[in-house]
Amino acid sequence: xxxxxxxxxxxxxxxxxxxxxxxxxxxxxxxxxxxxxxxxxxxxxxxxxxxxxxxxxxxxxxxxxxxxxxxxxxxxxxxxxxxxxxxxxxxxxxxxxxxxxxxxxxxxxxxxxxxxxxxxxxxxxxxxxxxxxxxxxxxxxxxxxxxxxxxx
Amino acid sequence: xxxxxxxxxxxxxxxxxxxxxxxxxxxxxxxxxxxxxxxxxxxxxxxxxxxxxxxxxxxxxxxxxxxxxxxxxxxxxxxxxxxxxxxxxxxxxxxxxxxxxxxxxxxxxxxxxxxxxxxxxxxxxxxxxxxxxxxxxxxxxxxxxxxxxxxxxxxxxxxxxxxxxxxxxxxxxxxxxxxxxxxxxxxxxxxxxxxxxxxxxxxxxxxxxxxxxxxxxxxxxxxxxxxxxxxxxxxxxxxxxxxxxxxxxxxxxxxxxxxxxxxxxxxxxxxxxxxxxxxxxxxxxxxxxxxxxxxxxxxxxxxxxxxxxxxxxxxxxxxxxxxxxxxxxxxxxxxxxxxxxxxxxxxxxxxxxxxxxxxxxxxxxxxxxxxxxxxxxxxxxxxxxxxxxxxxxxxxxxxxxxxxxxxxxxxxxxxxxxxxxxxxxxxxxxxxxxxxxxxxxxxxxxxxxxxxxxxxxxxxxxxxxxxxxxxxxxxxxxxxxxxxxxxxxxxxxxxxxxxxxxxxxxxxxxxxxxxxxxxxxxxxxxxxxxxxxxxxxxxxxxxxx
Numbered sequence: 001x002x003x004x005x006x007x008x009x010x011x012x013x014x015x016x017x018x019x020x021x022x023x024x025x026x027x028x029x030x031x032x033x034x035x036x037x038x039x040x041x042x043x044x045x046x047x048x049x050x051x052x053x054x055x056x057x058x059x060x061x062x063x064x065x066x067x068x069x070x071x072x073x074x075x076x077x078x079x080x081x082x083x084x085x086x087x088x089x090x091x092x093x094x095x096x097x098x099x100x101x102x103x104x105x106x107x108x109x110x111x112x113x114x115x116x117x118x119x120x121x122x123x124x125x126x127x128x129x130x131x132x133x134x135x136x137x138x139x140x141x142x143x144x145x146x147x148x149x150x151x152x
Numbered sequence: 153x154x155x156x157x158x159x160x161x162x163x164x165x166x167x168x169x170x171x172x173x174x175x176x177x178x179x180x181x182x183x184x185x186x187x188x189x190x191x192x193x194x195x196x197x198x199x200x201x202x203x204x205x206x207x208x209x210x211x212x213x214x215x216x217x218x219x220x221x222x223x224x225x226x227x228x229x230x231x232x233x234x235x236x237x238x239x240x241x242x243x244x245x246x247x248x249x250x251x252x253x254x255x256x257x258x259x260x261x262x263x264x265x266x267x268x269x270x271x272x273x274x275x276x277x278x279x280x281x282x283x284x285x286x287x288x289x290x291x292x293x294x295x296x297x298x299x300x301x302x303x304x305x306x307x308x309x310x311x312x313x314x315x316x317x318x319x320x321x322x323x324x325x326x327x328x329x330x331x332x333x334x335x336x337x338x339x340x341x342x343x344x345x346x347x348x349x350x351x352x353x354x355x356x357x358x359x360x361x362x363x364x365x366x367x368x369x370x371x372x373x374x375x376x377x378x379x380x381x382x383x384x385x386x387x388x389x390x391x392x393x394x395x396x397x398x399x400x401x402x403x404x405x406x407x408x409x410x411x412x413x414x415x416x417x418x419x420x421x422x423x424x425x426x427x428x429x430x431x432x433x434x435x436x437x438x439x440x441x442x443x444x445x446x447x448x449x450x451x452x453x454x455x456x457x458x459x460x461x462x463x464x465x466x467x468x469x470x471x472x473x474x475x476x477x478x479x480x481x482x483x484x485x486x487x488x489x490x491x492x493x494x495x496x497x498x499x500x501x502x503x504x505x506x507x508x509x510x511x512x513x514x515x516x517x518x519x520x521x522x523x524x525x526x527x528x529x530x531x532x533x534x535x536x537x538x539x540x541x542x543x544x545x546x547x548x549x550x551x552x553x554x555x556x557x558x559x560x561x562x563x564x565x566x567x568x569x570x571x572x573x574x575x576x577x578x579x580x581x582x583x584x585x586x587x588x589x590x591x592x593x594x595x596x597x598x599x600x601x602x603x604x605x606x607x608x609x610x611x612x613x614x615x616x617x618x619x620x621x622x623x624x625x626x627x628x629x630x631x632x633x634x635x636x637x638x639x640x641x642x643x644x645x646x647x648x649x650x651x652x653x654x655x656x657x658x659x660x661x662x663x664x665x666x667x668x669x670x671x672x673x674x675x676x677x678x679x680x681x682x683x684x685x686x687x688x689x690x691x692x693x694x695x696x697x
Contacts (some may be wrong), residue, residue, distance in 0.1 A: 012243055031360065032676045036576050037547055134549035142350050142357075151366040 003109045004059040011052045017095045018045035024037045024088050027078035029033045031085060034139065039091075041132050045099075048125040055118050082147040086140060093136040100129045169683040175618065175651045175659075177593070177677035181689070184250055187654045188587045191273035191575035191688040192241035192496070196248065197281035198572065201229040202250030204288055214290030215348060218529040220559060221567035225284060228569035240572060242654055260296030262567040263288055267304060267590070272576035272687035273576030276680035280568040287565050294528035303595075309429045313494045314485065317353045318682065321485075323532075323539040324352060330340035330536065338488055339473075340466035351550075355651035356675070357388070362391040373401040373451060374418065378408040379665045382673035382684045383641045401454060404600050407665045419449050425478045426452070429503065433511045433522075435496065437504035439466050452478060483497060493532045493539075532560035548679030575688040576676045583690035585658045587622065587672055590687075595663040603663075615667035618651040618659040619693065628695055629631035634696040639689050642671030645696060658693060661687065 021042035028034045075091045078084070103126040110118040179185040188196050203211055205226050215222050234245035234252075238648055255261060263286055269278050283299055293299035303309050308317070315321035324331035326348040327515065328579045329337045336343040353361070359381070361367040370391075381387045391398055391411040400412035403420045423444040444450070449457075464472040474479040479501050490497040495513035499521075504510060511521035532538060541556035543549060545568060559566075579586050594612040602608040619629065629635055631650040636643055637660065644667045646660065653659055660669040669686075676685045 007275070028578055032576065032674075033679060034550070036676065037679070040573070082361075082366060131547060132547065134544060137549035138547075138549045142353075145347075145350060146361055147365060147464075150361075151364070 001059070003106070003113065004056070006102060006109065007042060007056045007059055010099065010106055011049050012043045013095070013099050014052070015051040016075070017092070017093060017099055018046060018049065019094055020092055021045060023078050024092060024138050028085055028088070034085065034089075035098075037135060044128050044132070048099075048128070051121045051125060053054050055115075055121070070103045080146060080152045082143065086143050086147045089136055089140045089143070090122075093133065093140065096129055097131050099124065108150060127148070153591070155459055174296065174652050179343075182683075184247065184254065186243045186247055186251060187241035189240070189587045189654060190657055191284070191578075192237075192572070193269055193272055193278035194274045194281060194570060195237040195240040195572040196243060196474050197278055197285070197356060197577070198232035198570075199228045199234045199241075199248045200224070200238075200252045200255060200596045201281065201288065202232045202247055203283060204256050204285070205229060205232065207252065207256055209256030210288045211290035215288060215572065216565075217564075218290075218531070219565045219567050220561060220570065222288075225567045225569040230596065231571070238657075241391060243658075250481045255289070258291075260288075261286055261291040262296060262298055263301070264300045264302060266302050268687070270678075270681065270683050271685060272588075273685060274545075274570065274573060275678035275683055277568070277570035278450050280545065280570070283565070284567050286569055288408070293524055293529060295524075298524075298526075300431055309430060309433075310427075313429065313489070316666045318354055319539060320346075320352075322489045323494060324492070325539050325541065327541050327550075328536070328538075335488075338484075340468060340470070342467060356682060356684060359390060363390055365395055368395060369397045371398070371399040371401070372408055372412075374403075376402075376406040376408045376598040376600055377408070378411060379467060379668055379670065380662070382670055382686060383675045384668055384670045385642050386675065401451065402600075403448065404604075406598070406600055406681070415674075416454055417446060417448040418446075418454065420450045423448070424450035424452070426450075427482060430514070433494070433513075433525075434509040435499060435504060435512060435514075435521075436509045437501055450478075452481060491535075510664065530563040531561075533563060535561070543680045544568070545680060546573065575685065577674055577688060577690050579656065583692050584656075585619070585690040585691050585693060586656060587637070587639065587658050587660060587669070587689045588687045589660055589662040589669040589673060592661045592663060595661070597663065598665060599663045612661075615646045615661055615664040616649050617646045617693065618649050618653045620655040620657070622655045623650065623651050623693075624650045627695065629693065629695050636694050636696055637691050638694075639672040639674070639691045641674060644668065644671050648693075658691065 019042075021038045024141055025035050025038040025042065028038075042057060075095060078088050103122055107119060107122040163425040174180050174185040174187070176642070186196065186654040234248040237243070237247040237248060261280050261281055262412070265279050265282050269275060269282070278678075279301060280382065281578065283301075285411055286292045286297065286299050294298060298577040303312070304646070313321075313323065316325075320326050320331065320335065324335060325552075326332070332343050332346055332348045335346055350355055358367055358370070363386075377387055378391060379385065391408065392395060398411040398412045399414045400406070401418050402409050404419050405415065409415045422441045424439045428438055428440060430436070441628065456473065459473060460471060466472045466474070466629060473481075473484070475484045482501060486497045486499065489495050489512075493513060495515045497516040498514040498518045499510055499512075511523060535541075535553065535557050542551040543551055546552070592612040594608045599609070617635055618625075624630065629648050629650075631648065633648045635648045637658070644660070646667050660672070662669040672691055673684075673686055673689045676683065679682060
């Protein structure tokens with residue numbers, strides 16, 4: 001059973017996403033909409049990781065070697081300016097996408113394992129990550145023409 | 153929802169049933185005044201809906217036929233019993249129940265919404281809950297039943313319709329290619345000329361782009377952001393910055409005009425001809441009574457002159473815009489609005505002159521306007537008609553056209569559910585009071601006109617701070633003392649008035665340039681409407697000297 005690997009992967013991905021949201025909150029305080037929502041999303045992502053913790057423990061006993069190569073490094077720190085904001089949101093989008101697809105796969109495994117508790121957590125968290133993605137996409141689409149065409 | 157603050161002339165009458173007098177004239181007339189803590193409208197409204205569901209006062213048959221989303225809404229508000237909301241919004245649970253009882257038993261229900269909702273935390277979400285209440289009760293589209301989501305000025309109603317308020321003309325949907333094609337055909341331009349690939353850049357974002365240098369020219373017409381926008385120190389710096397060329401078009405040399413590179417003197421309403429539309433959709437013709445003074449010209453003439461000098465042209469090399477005066481522009485607008493919810497095509501200057509005012513929609517051939525919308529319980533939510541495909545109320549994320557279509561609204565109204573979220577700034581140890589800004593009955597906006605009317609200026613000559621007796625006692629402040637009000641953005645000095653305002657909250661009117669409440673407010677806006685939040689800033693108050 002390899003569910004433990006995916007739970008570990010997802011746990012780490014949510015924690016990394018939470019940290020990245022916090023960094024963006026701090027770096028882009030002059031964009032109040034970005035700062036307010038990224039702060040809220042950071043809390044959500046931390047809560048997602050916390051919600052996973054008992055299941056990481058439950059399935060962790062027969063956890064194989066963590067496949068480190070599954071972890072992708074998408075975020076190397078924030079950037080300034082209009083283009084920097086767009087690049088940072090783009091990074092967040094890719095990181096949140098990784099979380100979202102992993103939640104979907106963990107959801108499949110939770111059903112296969114008949115784990116109703118885990119599936120309930122998946123349903124709640126996956127919905128929140130989807131909402132994060134929708135906002136990131138909306139905000140990037142709004143920022144792109146100005147950042148890519150007009151700004152110096 | 154605060155229509156006016158400040159003491160009534162001739163002293164304060166006692167409130168109903170011997171309670172302490174409410175702080176505003178509107179509240180004094182109320183049978184029930186809910187003194188909601190700033191930024192918590194949504195919690196209150198969710199609890200009221202909770203009670204409507206619990207008490208069986210939802211018109212289930214009407215809702216099933218004419219609205220969608222009731223299951224999600226019922227689930228959301230189930231989490232908001234009055235006791236929970238009371239803790240958040242500071243209104244006793246008994247009063248919330250009483251409000252729900254009044255709303256739930258009313259034979260008729262007319263709801264009005266203004267800046268107390270639109271400029272507070274979770275603005276759009278809360279405004280939608282007011283719509284919900286009328287929909288849940290099936291009270292819309294018949295005498296005495298409706299919702300007025302109003303504007304601060306009649307001209308603001310026009311801007312909603314004609315595309316100057318973050319939408320496209322005639323309530324067209326920038327996300328709907330067919331609507332863009334209609335505009336391109338009307339104006340005889342290539343569709344790519346019309347920016348429709350993203351929502352129109354909202355005002356607060358334009359200021360941010362100016363700050364970052366990617367907007368280099370700002371043309372400000374008939375408003376006074378140097379007093380009316382939040383966080384004025386930032387706005388003044390921006391207006392004065394070297395890299396930004398500022399054009400101000402106004403009838404008066406406002407605080408903003410004083411910072412402009414070019415000032416274009418504009419005519420006032422009595423000095424030019426055009427139409428106004430009120431919140432009840434009544435279109436009025438307002439004809440020039442006197443000539444504008446000096447070099448002043450009508451706004452339309454200024455914009456058209458600019459377009460001609462810039463050489464704007466349509467696809468056939470003809471001047472864009474094609475019209476040359478107010479009546480020709482009205483004829484073009486009739487064509488633009490034709491077939492849309494705000495159909496003006498049956499109106500004309502002559503008809504408006506004869507009638508004194510006609511309510512849209514008034515399609516071509518109709519003998520009269522439309523007194524009532526939604527009388528048949530049909531709403532303009534069809535995907536081909538709708539103005540917008542909707543947003544996530546919590547984040548402002550857009551729904552895609554596919555997501556919208558999947559809901560199959562088919563002329564039914566949307567009931568929208570939202571959970572309460574605290575505002576972007578809440579009181580803490582350093583700034584322990586919550587500031588709400590608002591209006592005096594005697595002043596309008598930034599006093600550009602009312603400050604020049606001696607009677608009005610005399611009635612409310614300067615700004616003040618309202619605070620509760622409990623907070624005043626704690627701070628050692630007495631009625632009439634000069635106090636310093638400070639936030640993380642700035643500070644002002646005003647006279648204190650001890651009023652029945654809720655403990656923990658303070659109020660300052662926003663009209664006054666030299667004691668501007670907006671020195672204190674923060675740069676933040678609603679995620680959906682993008683309207684700045686003027687009702688939730690944390691401040692501290694200290695007695696002067």
